[in-house]
Amino acid sequence: MxxxxxxxxxxxxxxxxxxxxxxxxxxxxxxxxxxxxxxxxxxxxxxxxxxxxxxxxxxxxxxxxxxxxxxxxxxxxxxxxxxxxxxxxxxxxxxxxxxxxxxxxxxxxxxxxxxxxxxxxxxxxxxxxxxxxxxxxxxxxxxxxxxxxxxxxxxxxxxxxxxxxxxxxxxxxxxxxxxxxxxxxxxxxxxxxxxxxxxxxxxxxxxxxxxxxxxxxxxxxxxxxxxxxxxxxxxxxHPMSPPLVEEVNQGIVYHPRDSCYEAQLEINDFPLLALGKVIRRETMSPICKWTRTTVIVKGQYIQPPFIPHPGERKLYLSIKAATEQSASLAKAEIHRILQASSLSSSQNGQHFSQVSELGSIHA
The missing domain is CATH 3.40.50.300 (P-loop containing nucleotide triphosphate hydrolases)
Incomplete structure (x- = not known):
């Protein structure tokens, strides 16, 4: 040319x-x-x-x-x-x-x-x-x-x-x-x-x-x-036309089955080691089977103390179940594991872990 x-x-x-x-x-x-x-x-x-x-x-x-x-x-x-x-x-x-x-x-x-x-x-x-x-x-x-x-x-x-x-x-x-x-x-x-x-x-x-x-x-x-x-x-x-894909709020999602009650648990600000532990399949599956719940991981990780951009939301869990009691029980158990893992992380001086498994976890 x-x-x-x-x-x-x-x-x-x-x-x-x-x-x-x-x-x-x-x-x-x-x-x-x-x-x-x-x-x-x-x-x-x-x-x-x-x-x-x-x-x-x-x-x-x-x-x-x-x-x-x-x-x-x-x-x-x-x-x-x-x-x-x-x-x-x-x-x-x-x-x-x-x-x-x-x-x-x-x-x-x-x-x-x-x-x-x-x-x-x-x-x-x-x-x-x-x-x-x-x-x-x-x-x-x-x-x-x-x-x-x-x-x-x-x-x-x-x-x-x-x-x-x-x-x-x-x-x-x-x-x-x-x-x-x-x-x-x-x-x-x-x-x-x-x-x-x-x-x-x-x-x-x-x-x-x-x-x-x-x-x-x-x-x-x-x-x-x-x-x-x-x-x-x-x-x-410069934009010539609409993008090939829409801007997405990326996250790791466990798709739910039929359920009628939802509880939410904010997890973004826990240490990364705790997040990595609680979202791993071997941790979550027994909880879901025991409480007959479905867990959906939504949002995206935003490093504290930074705040989300407009339209974004920090990482959180959506816990779905047929009854309020089941969802609340699962939420309490997950929160307990997060707190215990956070304490262990602090005592051992460990800081790095990541959410790494994709899929669906449910009862």
Whole structure:
């Protein structure tokens, strides 16, 4: 494309590009990205992406594939995850022969970690790249996490807390060659700035750093970008149409059966270790069977002392049963376990745990 054609295409995509010299041109088809054939085949067969890449993908993908640091700003549902997943996979497949390198994705909540993890599984099963979500005590046991991280090239996804609580974290971060901070504005709103800086300060100096955010009007993001990114290309995607998905209040939900009475229990402000214990299936199932109740975990975890955004609600339990007595009994037992776990956490100096199991728990 001529410079005039490129400018017209960028205008058509409704993109603003700030900073950086010799920015790669946006691409119109998936094959133009120079991706390995296995990734292209996955796009075609698994994701059935026959159409052209979305605007943020069209520009961010060639920038990231060129090895440049990048700041990508786009609304929810605009395709940001695929914009970093594809070049991240290509990067790891290329550097695998050089040693056990790691690509690290930092996300605000376990819900988002799980969402990215399920997206990555579509690609990692066709490669020799391991994919490890850091749930810290859930489906990926911490000891298995540590041994896997020692020897394998792979993708690691976690929240700032679960990453920092991983054993031998400094040796892990020293092998990171590709870093993604996803939903960075939300992580800063949740008070993770210090942890993000701690993570960044321990990674390799030649690491490729990417910042993905829904907004860029946060002073903390600009400060973080100056500390993290080296001569980044900054891409802003303006809304062209309604997003692919609605903005959702993500949470871990146990879907209920028929019931007629509901009790609610606020759990957000208990220690994370207590939350991780009480929501695990082996803890909740006996309570549900004993009291003949259904437990629904709603809302999202918001780190104290921060408050929810409008339309959000802190993590809480909805306890449904056929009678008020059953719901109240279950609520009292769950609250007792939370208090006991909180006391144990305080005495043992343990701070990190995460909700990690998805499913339905009921009598």
């Amino acid at each position: 001529t410079p005039k054609d490129v400018a017209a295409y960028i205008h058509q995509l409704q993109l603003d590009i700030v900073g950086g010299n010799d920015v790669p041109n946006p691409i119109k088809t998936w094959r133009q990205f120079g991706l390995p054939s296995t990734l292209l085949e996955t796009i075609r067969t698994e994701l059935k992406y026959a159409k052209a890449p979305l605007p943020i993908q069209a520009q961010a993908l060639p920038v990231i594939m060129s090895g440049r640091d990048c700041i990508a700003v786009a609304n929810t549902g605009s395709g940001k995850i695929l914009a970093f997943v594809l070049p991240m996979m290509a990067h790891l497949m290329a550097v695998r022969i050089q040693g056990a390198n790691i690509a690290l994705v930092v996300a605000p909540t376990i819900d988002v970690v799980h969402k990215i993890y399920t997206s990555l599984l579509k690609f990692t099963r066709f490669s020799r790249v391991a994919c490890l979500p850091l749930y810290s005590g859930g489906c990926a046991d911490i000891f298995k996490q540590n041994s896997l991280l020692k020897v394998q090239t792979g993708l690691v996804i976690g929240t700032p807390d679960t990453i920092i609580s991983t054993g031998e974290i400094k040796s892990v971060l020293a092998r990171v060659t590709f870093l993604v901070m996803y939903q960075t504005d939300r992580m800063l709103d949740m008070g993770f700035e210090t942890r993000l800086i701690s993570i960044v300060s321990n990674i390799r100096h030649d690491c490729q750093n990417l910042i993905f955010s829904s907004t860029f009007n946060h002073d903390g993001i600009r400060l973080l970008a100056r500390k993290v990114a080296y001569k980044p290309v900054e891409i802003h995607a």
